[in-house]
Amino acid sequence: MDAVVSELEGTLLKDRDPFSYFMLVAFEASGLLRFALLLIFWPVIWLLEMLGMGEYGLKLVVFVATAGVSESEIESVARAVLPKFYMDDIDMEAWKVFSSYDKRVVVTKMPRIMVERFVKEHLRADEVIGSELVISRFGFATGFVKGNTIDSYISIRVAKLFIDEKPGLGLGTITSSFLSLCKEQIHPPFMANQNQYDHQLVRPLPVIFHDGRLVKRPTPSTALLIILWMPLGIILATIRILVGVMLPMWAKPYLSRVLGGKVIVKGKPPPPASGGNSGVLFVCTHRTLMDPVVLSTVLRRKIPAVTYSLSRLSEILSPIPTVRLTRIRNVDAEKIKTELAKGDLVVCPEGTTCREPFLLRFSALFAELTDQIVPVAMNYRVGFFHATTARGCKALDPIFFFMNPRPVYEVTFLNQLPVEATCSSGKSPHDVANYVQRILAATLGFECTNFTRKDKYRVLAGNDGTVSYTSFVDQIKKVVSTFKPFFH
Numbered sequence: 201m202d203a204v205v206s207e208l209e210g211t212l213l214k215d216r217d218p219f220s221y222f223m224l225v226a227f228e229a230s231g232l233l234r235f236a237l238l239l240i241f242w243p244v245i246w247l248l249e250m251l252g253m254g255e256y257g258l259k260l261v262v263f264v265a266t267a268g269v270s271e272s273e274i275e276s277v278a279r280a281v282l283p284k285f286y287m288d289d290i291d292m293e294a295w296k297v298f299s300s301y302d303k304r305v306v307v308t309k310m311p312r313i314m315v316e317r318f319v320k321e322h323l324r325a326d327e328v329i330g331s332e333l334v335i336s337r338f339g340f341a342t343g344f345v346k347g348n349t350i351d352s353y354i355s356i357r358v359a360k361l362f363i364d365e366k367p368g369l370g371l372g373t374i375t376s377s378f379l380s381l382c383k384e385q386i387h388p389p390f391m392a393n394q395n396q397y398d399h400q401l402v403r404p405l406p407v408i409f410h411d412g413r414l415v416k417r418p419t420p421s422t423a424l425l426i427i428l429w430m431p432l433g434i435i436l437a438t439i440r441i442l443v444g445v446m447l448p449m450w451a452k453p454y455l456s457r458v459l460g461g462k463v464i465v466k467g468k469p470p471p472p473a474s475g476g477n478s479g480v481l482f483v484c485t486h487r488t489l490m491d492p493v494v495l496s497t498v499l500r501r502k503i504p505a506v507t508y509s510l511s512r513l514s515e516i517l518s519p520i521p522t523v524r525l526t527r528i529r530n531v532d533a534e535k536i537k538t539e540l541a542k543g544d545l546v547v548c549p550e551g552t553t554c555r556e557p558f559l560l561r562f563s564a565l566f567a568e569l570t571d572q573i574v575p576v577a578m579n580y581r582v583g584f585f586h587a588t589t590a591r592g593c594k595a596l597d598p599i600f601f602f603m604n605p606r607p608v609y610e611v612t613f614l615n616q617l618p619v620e621a622t623c624s625s626g627k628s629p630h631d632v633a634n635y636v637q638r639i640l641a642a643t644l645g646f647e648c649t650n651f652t653r654k655d656k657y658r659v660l661a662g663n664d665g666t667v668s669y670t671s672f673v674d675q676i677k678k679v680v681s682t683f684k685p686f687f688h
Contacts, residue, residue: 204301205358205381207372208308208315211388212298212323213289216373218258218310219245221282222265223418225314228281229266229273232430238264239423255349258309262331266311267343271335274313280591280660281412283318288417290404293390294371295323301369305329307358307378309350322405329357351377408556408651411590411660413600415582426584433584433603436460440602444493444519450500452519460606465498467613470574472501472544479544480616481536483566484576485559485640486548488587489514489597491578494609495546496520504539505546506532508653513595529565536569549633552653553588557646559637560653567632571622575636577612577643590660612643 210216219242227235241264248257266274298304305327306319312330319325331345331353347353358378370382379385416422443455453463473479482503484491492505504521515522523539525532539545549562566573587601601607619625623632641648
């Protein structure tokens with residue numbers, strides 16, 4: 201069996217410096233203080249690297265980022281946060297070479313716990329060899345790693361793994377000590393015209409769900425910018441929230457531009473319900489908790505929104521009425537019918553947010569309750585902070601959204617569904633829901649999936665055991681085979 205051993209940093213990942221990934225662990229597992237502390241140590245770490253003492257610099261990074269953090273918390277960050285940033289930095293030419301072998305081994309100087317889930321699930325590696333954190337008997341990282349030197353520890357592990365026969369190929373930088381154990385060696389940069397690997401068209405499994413507050417990978421310069429912006433962002437968020445709560449709907453579009461926000465509107469929205477007619481149901485894609493608020497701002501009237509897991513603080517701060525659903529089908533159906541009898545209503549049938557260019561499966565409940573359906577494609581862009589979380593404090597979602605310097609929302613109104621596309625013409629609710637999902641995905645350039653809220657929380661929070669991992673990976677493979685823009 202042909203085997204390849206590849207270094208992660210600087211080979212499968214373009215960036216040789218793992219510092220930003222430790223910054224992510226510091227921020228997501230401990231908070232802003234440890235994040236700032238690790239950044240303060242960066243000049244020392246850089247100096248050690250320049251003096252040829254990179255081993256000591258790496259051990260210092262590991263200690264500052266992980267000392268005192270529970271093993272479960274580090275695993276949680278590695279599962280929910282890091283894969284997105286790893287995937288964004290993948291060298292696809294290196295991946296072509298790596299994926300062409302039957303047995304694939306990844307070597308990394310980072311603690312194995314930080315990379316194992318990503319390289320096995322997304323890069324399809326068979327084995328991961330990395331440094332090992334020393335964990336106390338109470339389940340907390342001591343900040344130290346096993347072995348006198350990380351390089352020698354890794355080389356010994358590789359030698360033991362291939363005790364019978366040397367691996368056929370080693371991929372890594374010239375300084376990688378494990379390469380001497382391989383029959384053949386290739387160093388980056390990898391040439392795009394390596395024809396012998398062009399037949400390997402299989403892509404890494406995409407990262408559909410990810411968590412964490414930071415939008416950009418916190419390199420030293422980006423991390424410094426984030427820290428400097430944080431106090432200004434909190435002040436700006438406070439002003440924006442107060443303005444949003446106090447001002448009438450018609451005035452908000454003007455003030456949002458003054459305060460740095462931008463809303464792009466496409467399509468023609470329907471007029472308000474009148475004459476005792478039942479209201480229109482706006483069926484929106486779900487990107488953040490701000491979707492219904494932005495829609496109401498665009499329409500310049502307060503439209504109630506149905507919610508599932510909105511925090512109490514978000515409900516208090518919400519400038520529009522909210523209708524909390526119970527996930528009990530009959531009860532929720534009656535609530536929605538009652539609200540529609542009063543006027544227009546907003547619903548996000550995905551049931552939860554998704555950050556990537558994918559739409560989750562639409563609940564068919566909305567299609568059963570009305571034929572006056574207006575699909576609305578919602579999308580957004582932010583610079584510093586994500587406004588959604590699965591494993592963090594949801595009450596902070598609106599604050600993080602408004603802390604971004606220039607949040608941008610795009611709202612696209614589609615035509616109201618014709619009668620022949622609704623349940624009135626004999627179509628099933630599932631057919632209607634799937635049709636709405638498809639036209640919204642086409643409008644945004646997204647891909648439809650069958651993933652649900654349970655899938656998302658199982659991946660990000662690990663708290664739903666009813667969804668099997670096998671079925672989840674199978675669904676991702678189907679997405680990979682049909683969705684190409686994601687990788688461009």
